[in-house]
Amino acid sequence: GAVVSQHPSWVICKSGTSVKIECRSLDFQATTMFWYRQFPKQSLMLMATSNEGSKATYEQGVEKDKFLINHASLTLSTLTVTSAHPEDSSFYICSARAERESYNEQFFGPGTRLTVL
Amino acid sequence: GQNIDQPTEMTATEGAIVQINCTYQTSGFNGLFWYQQHAGEAPTFLSYNVLDGLEEKGRFSSFLSRSKGYSYLLLKELQMKDSASYLCAVMDSNYQLIWGAGTKLIIKP
Numbered sequence: 001g002a003v004v005s006q007h008p009s010w011v012i013c014k015s016g017t018s019v020k021i022e023c024r025s026l027d028f029q030a031t032t033m034f035w036y037r038q039f040p041k042q043s044l045m046l047m048a049t050s051n052e053g054s055k056a057t058y059e060q061g062v063e064k065d066k067f068l069i070n071h072a073s074l075t076l077s078t079l080t081v082t083s084a085h086p087e088d089s090s091f092y093i094c095s096a097r098a099e100r101e102s103y104n105e106q107f108f109g110p111g112t113r114l115t116v117l
Numbered sequence: 118g119q120n121i122d123q124p125t126e127m128t129a130t131e132g133a134i135v136q137i138n139c140t141y142q143t144s145g146f147n148g149l150f151w152y153q154q155h156a157g158e159a160p161t162f163l164s165y166n167v168l169d170g171l172e173e174k175g176r177f178s179s180f181l182s183r184s185k186g187y188s189y190l191l192l193k194e195l196q197m198k199d200s201a202s203y204l205c206a207v208m209d210s211n212y213q214l215i216w217g218a219g220t221k222l223i224i225k226p
Contacts, residue, residue, distance in 0.1 A: 034214075043217065043218040049213070105162065108161070
């Protein structure tokens with residue numbers, strides 16, 4: 001159980017276009033989802049925390065108007081990279097929090113590799 | 118500030134044992150996680166410690182000392198497929214995961 005999917009798994013787009021990435025919790029309801037970005041040979045960087053039915057909380061330095069997050073249901077959160085530029089090329093990973101008996105565990109999607117030309 | 122420290126890279130031999138250390142300073146503590154991440158893939162969960170002591174799970178074990186702000190991941194009987202990055206993450210008082218930069222483990226035959 002606790003499977004998280006992401007779509008698409010990879011995308012190549014032209015500079016200036018917008019890209020939408022979907023994150024779904026397939027077999028559990030996730031009130032909280034997280035969006036991370038990871039550049040090559042670097043660790044995960046939290047971009048924002050997404051709560052169902054409310055506005056996302058963005059980390060310092062992350063432009064909320066550029067990275068639009070919508071968490072419309074308990075199983076779906078979307079990240080839209082607006083007017084993408086080559087420096088936005090990265091590995092984007094979502095995770096969904098599930099409550100376990102004694103702790104909260106995050107389950108990760110497989111990631112989306114974005115390349116902006 | 119919050120800080121997680123782990124070695125950048127380690128090398129070990131197939132069949133041997135390796136210990137990856139992690140020290141942390143965070144705002145509150147709600148557990149420490151170890152994840153494995155192969156290149157180009159998302160992290161996968163390995164272990165969770167919230168109480169002091171050793172948790173064993175097959176070839177992998179994880180240890181925690183809250184008073185010392187210290188944890189280690191122990192990998193036994195190393196296999197080539199264990200070559201990956203190992204990420205230490207601490208859940209703080211807001212239930213946010215604070216991530217270390219990861220330790221790249223290289224296994225040699």
